[in-house]
Amino acid sequence: MARPFRAEMRAMAEQSERAAARSAAAAVDGDRAANDPSNSPTLRAQAKAAAGFARRHAEEYREDAAKLREGYLPGEDW
Template identity: 55%
Template structure:
């Protein structure tokens, strides 16, 4: 497989930042639902779990974007 060009890596990094922003919005929505007393307890617990996963995704997307901007392929150096 051919190595990605610097332009392709930067484009993918920008996409990963967009994904991180979307996951941040999802995490915030989950946190709000988790703290909404009008929702059933089970729904609030599920929302809290969803927020946790979304927060993890934010971190992963940002790490991938950083690696790409540094000229590395995410996962190659693991």
């Protein structure tokens, strides 16, 4: 596989940042559902877990974006 050009890597970084924003918004929604007393205890526990996963995904997307901006591919040894 050919290495992407810098412009392509910047575009990939922007995509990762957008994905991070979506995941962060999902975490906020999960937190809201987890703290809503009108939801069942099971639903609240599931929402809390989902919010945690979404936060971790957002962090991973931001890390990938940073690597791409530095000229590295995510998962690439450097």
